[in-house]
Amino acid sequence: xxxxRLIEITRPDDPRIAEFRDIRERDxxxxxxxxxxxxxxxxxxxxxxxxxxGDFVAEKVLxxxxxxxxxxxxxxxxxxxxxxxAAEAEVxxxxxxxxxxxxxxxxxxxxxxGGMNAFLDQLAEQALVLVGCGISNHDNMGSMFxxxxxxxxxxxxxxxxCCDPLYRKALRVSVGSILTVPYRRQLSGVELxxxxxxxxxxxxxxSPRGAVDxxxxxxSERMALVVGTEGDGLPPSILAAFSSVRIPQAPGLDxxxxxxxxxxxxFEMAARNGRI
Amino acid sequence: xxxxRLIEITRPDDPRIAEFRDIRERDxxxxxxxxxxxxxxxxxxxxxxxxxxGDFVAEKVLxxxxxxxxxxxxxxxxxxxxxxxAAEAEVxxxxxxxxxxxxxxxxxxxxxxGGMNAFLDQLAEQALVLVGCGISNHDNMGSMFxxxxxxxxxxxxxxxxCCDPLYRKALRVSVGSILTVPYRRQLSGVELxxxxxxxxxxxxxxSPRGAVDxxxxxxSERMALVVGTEGDGLPPSILAAFSSVRIPQAPGLDxxxxxxxxxxxxFEMAARNGRI
Numbered sequence: 001x002x003x004x005r006l007i008e009i010t011r012p013d014d015p016r017i018a019e020f021r022d023i024r025e026r027d028x029x030x031x032x033x034x035x036x037x038x039x040x041x042x043x044x045x046x047x048x049x050x051x052x053x054g055d056f057v058a059e060k061v062l063x064x065x066x067x068x069x070x071x072x073x074x075x076x077x078x079x080x081x082x083x084x085x086a087a088e089a090e091v092x093x094x095x096x097x098x099x100x101x102x103x104x105x106x107x108x109x110x111x112x113x114g115g116m117n118a119f120l121d122q123l124a125e126q127a128l129v130l131v132g133c134g135i136s137n138h139d140n141m142g143s144m145f146x147x148x149x150x151x152x153x154x155x156x157x158x159x160x161x162c163c164d165p166l167y168r169k170a171l172r173v174s175v176g177s178i179l180t181v182p183y184r185r186q187l188s189g190v191e192l193x194x195x196x197x198x199x200x201x202x203x204x205x206x207s208p209r210g211a212v213d214x215x216x217x218x219x220s221e222r223m224a225l226v227v228g229t230e231g232d233g234l235p236p237s238i239l240a241a242f243s244s245v246r247i248p249q250a251p252g253l254d255x256x257x258x259x260x261x262x263x264x265x266x267f268e269m270a271a272r273n274g275r276i
Numbered sequence: 277x278x279x280x281r282l283i284e285i286t287r288p289d290d291p292r293i294a295e296f297r298d299i300r301e302r303d304x305x306x307x308x309x310x311x312x313x314x315x316x317x318x319x320x321x322x323x324x325x326x327x328x329x330g331d332f333v334a335e336k337v338l339x340x341x342x343x344x345x346x347x348x349x350x351x352x353x354x355x356x357x358x359x360x361x362a363a364e365a366e367v368x369x370x371x372x373x374x375x376x377x378x379x380x381x382x383x384x385x386x387x388x389x390g391g392m393n394a395f396l397d398q399l400a401e402q403a404l405v406l407v408g409c410g411i412s413n414h415d416n417m418g419s420m421f422x423x424x425x426x427x428x429x430x431x432x433x434x435x436x437x438c439c440d441p442l443y444r445k446a447l448r449v450s451v452g453s454i455l456t457v458p459y460r461r462q463l464s465g466v467e468l469x470x471x472x473x474x475x476x477x478x479x480x481x482x483s484p485r486g487a488v489d490x491x492x493x494x495x496s497e498r499m500a501l502v503v504g505t506e507g508d509g510l511p512p513s514i515l516a517a518f519s520s521v522r523i524p525q526a527p528g529l530d531x532x533x534x535x536x537x538x539x540x541x542x543f544e545m546a547a548r549n550g551r552i
Contacts, residue, residue: 147536152526215547247543248552250428260423260539263532267523267540271491276524 005075006068009087012094017085019107020062022097023168033110034059035166039102040071042176046108047077049179056108056179058082064092064103071104108179110166116157116186120199123222128273129155129201130266131226133189133234135162135258142173143259144227149177150263151270157224158185159192189226189238196224203242205234206265208255210246214265217245219272227262281351282344285363288370293361295383296338298373299444309386310335311442315378316347318452322384323353325455332384332455334358340368340379347380384455386442392462395431396475399498404549405431405477406542407502409465409510411438411534418449419535420503425453426539427546433500434461435468465502465514472500479518481510482541484531486522490541493521495548503538 009017023036037046049056058078062085063071075084093099123129130148135141141163148156156165162185163170165178187195193203202220204212206227226242228234233255234244247256247264255261270276285293299312313322325332334354338361339347351360369375399405406424411417417439424432432441438461439446441454463471469479478496480488482503502518504510509531523532523540531537546552 143533143536146533150523150525150532247426248547249426250552256426256539257419257422260419260536263536264540264543271524276526 005080005084006086007083009062009085009091009095012091016083017060017062017087017095019060020095020105023105024097033113033166035108035110035171036168037106037108037176037179038168038172039104040074042171042179043071043104043106044074045176045179046106047074049108050079054179055111055113055182057111059107059109060085061107062087062092062095062105064089064100067103113184116184116192117195119155119182119184120195123154123199125221126273127154127201127222128266128269128275129153129157129196129224130262131157131159131192131196131224132162132228133159133192133226133238134229134232135227136229137258138163138167138170139173140258141165141167141170142178144262145170145174145177145181145183147259147263147266148181149174151266152275153181153266153270156181156183157192157196158183159189160186161189189235190241193224193226193238193242197242204245204265204269205239205242206247206261207233207239207244208246208249210244212243212245214245214247214268217269217272223269223273225262225265225269227258227265229258281356281360282362283359285338285361285367285371288367292359293336293338293363293371295336296371296381299381300373309389309442311384311386311447312444313382313384313452313455314444314448315380316350318447318455319347319380319382320350321452321455322382323350325384326355330455331387331389331458333387335383335385336361337383338363338368338371338381340365340376343379389460389462392433392460392468393471395458395460396471399430399475401497402549403430403477403498404542404546404551405429405433405472405500406538407433407435407468407472407500408438408504409435409468409502409514410505410508411503412505413534414439414443414446415449416534417441417443418446418454420538421446421450421453421457421459423535423539423542424457425450427542428551429457429542429546432457432459433468433472434459435465436462437465465511466517469500469502469514469518473518480521480541480545481515481518482523482537483509483515483520484522484525486520488519488521490521490523490544493545493548499545499549501538501541501545503534503541505534
């Protein structure tokens with residue numbers, strides 16, 4: 001079956017694979033919600049995303065020819081109308097603009113994103129969410145989703161000033177968790193937290209100068225952990241309006257990076273929230 | 277004072293700053309224990325390292341001319357025999373081989389590294405150490421030191437298969453913690469853990485399939501957290517010989533990355549060990 005649906009690409013300028021050209025220089029996000037997925041793990045998640053009722057569909061796949069045999073089961077699980085292209089290493093490198101070691105690429109699309117309020121309305125009574133405000137670093141974005149997945153968070157909520165999680169590097173660092181953990185990126189940080197507070201969420205903003213020690217936060221049915229940028233942290237307007245939490249650390253030191261800090265705080269909150 | 281000790285560099289091929297040439301392509305580590313330090317935070321730590329009785333000395337400093345005024349206090353804190361070079365942006369970029377945005381570089385040297393056993397012998401009765409086996413990723417290495425510093429670990433112990441923490445990127449990611457947290461990189465993993473066990477350390481190897489839930493490990497005076505590579509984790513010989521610990525996670529998921537996992541486990545162990 002696999003070999004029948006393969007479409008061979010022999011020239012880097014073939015228009016059928018134009019979206020994969022020079023991918024290092026381009027960022028597809030923001031253009032009709034399309035994104036580049038890389039690697040076997042993410043390819044497998046994307047193949048199953050539509051059936052799982054998720055927010056993503058695959059549009060096309062581009063593989064190094066000698067990877068095809070080992071990926072037969074994944075290839076077969078893509079819907080029949082998703083074209084599977086294959087190219088020799090020389091052609092593939094000419095398409096993407098560098099040596100693509102892994103040889104596994106796909107073009108995906110996020111299906112229509114509903115509004116934040118409707119999304120929040122359907123969260124379960126017992127819920128744990130991770131909120132990002134002003135996260136602009138793609139590594140940190142990817143790590144936040146990975147941590148959210150590891151600790152069973154129900155959703156990641158991003159304010160409108162955050163970078164797009166569908167950027168190639170964020171998706172790779174997340175090991176595909178961006179395709180599995182439901183998320184929205186809408187509203188300002190303050191609007192977002194107000195919407196959560198209205199719905200009974202205990203809101204804990206993470207800060208090195210947070211008022212409450214992480215080990216002392218009370219258990220509640222609905223919990224939201226809020227993290228800000230690594231440089232400036234959360235804006236004073238947010239820290240003043242909601243409860244703040246700190247990770248106790250040795251004195252006199254730079255704070256942890258936001259990826260690690262969100263992991264530690266989510267671990268503690270997931271334990272209190274019955275997630276782990 | 278500052279302006280008097282400045283030595284102007286006007287040509288990229290000046291032999292006095294040869295160690296900074298094309299730094300992206302070169303790795304100074306392994307060559308007489310010299311390393312490149314970047315950025316204001318690391319420069320400040322390096323300036324104070326020798327006085328603080330640490331294992332590092334500064335050999336020379338190279339600054340972008342227009343950064344000098346803002347760094348006067350740090351420059352004055354370097355020993356008088358450390359040359360401070362300054363160059364215009366064009367010359368500096370020509371030296372390092374790319375546009376050096378921050379404009380702050382130094383060449384440091386690790387002073388003689390004593391033996392592992394003598395080092396372990398001088399650890400305090402109540403001690404917490406982080407052990408790395410086969411850590412080859414420089415980002416992870418830097419994050420491990422940053423976490424060790426944040427949670428007051430007494431030392432980082434690396435087996436001989438780990439990468440050199442003095443590599444430029446690891447040092448940068450550590451935000452200079454590699455210059456402040458004492459470390460040794462010697463012996464095989466098994467030899468290292470046996471040496472710790474002999475000295476009464478409770479040894480906890482971190483693994484997604486660890487026997488004990490992190491929240492259930494007993495308190496002890498001397499604790500060692502052991503982490504392995506992200507891909508393969510710790511070798512079976514280590515997991516079989518010592519106690520293993522897991523971070524509880526939502527089912528069916530990829531494990532956390534080693535930087536985040538070591539941060540979560542150190543946080544819990546530091547709390548038990550009275551460090552935070």
